[in-house]
Amino acid sequence: LGALKTAAINQPLLVNDPDFRLMRAAANLMMGRVADARPDLTASGLADDPSAALWRGYAALLQENWAMARRELEAGRDAIYTQTPSWRARFKHALAAPALRQGDQATGGDAIADASGEAPTPDLQLQARLMKARHMAALGQSAPALGEFEALSKAPDEASAVRATLEGV
Numbered sequence: 367l368g369a370l371k372t373a374a375i376n377q378p379l380l381v382n383d384p385d386f387r388l389m390r391a392a393a394n395l396m397m398g399r400v401a402d403a404r405p406d407l408t409a410s411g412l413a414d415d416p417s418a419a420l421w422r423g424y425a426a427l428l429q430e431n432w433a434m435a436r437r438e439l440e441a442g443r444d445a446i447y448t449q450t451p452s453w454r455a456r457f458k459h460a461l462a463a464p465a466l467r468q469g470d471q472a473t474g475g476d477a478i479a480d481a482s483g484e485a486p487t488p489d490l491q492l493q494a495r496l497m498k499a500r501h502m503a504a505l506g507q508s509a510p511a512l513g514e515f516e517a518l519s520k521a522p523d524e525a526s527a528v529r530a531t532l533e534g535v
Contacts, residue, residue, distance in 0.1 A: 367393045384411035388418055391425075400425045416445035420457050432464035439464075455484040455494070462497050466504055475501055492518065492526040500533060 370390050373380055380386045391406035403425055412418035423438030439461040446454055458481035465474035478501050482494040499514035518530030 367397070382411075384409065384415065384418075388412060388415065388421065391418070392421055395421060395425055395428070398428065400428050416442045417448060418442075420445055420449070424457065424460050427460045427463060432467045435460060436464035436468065451484055451486045452490060455481045455486065455490045458484060459490075459493055459497055462501070466497075466500060469504075471501065471504055474504070489523050489526070492521050492523050496526055496530055496533070499530070503533070 367390070370386065370393060374386070387406040387409050391403040394400075394403035394406070403421070406412070407418055407422045407425060419438045419442030421442075423435045423440075423442060426432075426435035426438055439457060442457070446457055449457065458477050462474045462477035462481060465471075465477060478494065478497045482491075482498065485491045485494045495514060496518055499511045499518065502514065503511035512534055515530045515534030519527050519534060521527045521530065
């Protein structure tokens with residue numbers, strides 16, 4: 367964000383460039399600043415951009431707006447392979463969450479399987495396992511889901527361990 371701010375100060379016309387706005391929105395979302403990202407993501411120059419749709423979907427997911435998250439993430443599917451492996455995994459996880467919340471186990475399961483294959487880092491692999499356990503629970507496979515939640519509750523990543531503990535309860 368600092369580099370983008372410096373660039374905008376030195377070249378004020380950049381702030382209207384769709385690529386600049388998408389980079390700034392992505393940077394804000396990576397920092398959890400959904401409100402700061404929203405004006406850039408809703409700019410008219412990004413309305414039909416599939417990459418922007420992925421980021422709008424991710425923003426909606428952070429706000430637990432399941433319907434919008436799913437709609438935007440599905441609209442951005444054509445751009446998913448333009449993203450880095452870690453963000454591909456995150457976007458696929460992001461698609462799984464609203465699908466499962468909306469009772470669409472098939473789409474959720476497919477997204478989880480895709481995300482599991484994409485997860486390049488240990489923390490994303492733990493998130494994939496957590497999503498898979500949620501999917502098992504949604505399918506009524508309580509015993510295997512509970513076993514996975516219990517195993518994940520001992521994970522070295524504190525955020526995943528806490529989430530798994532809560533899900534297990």
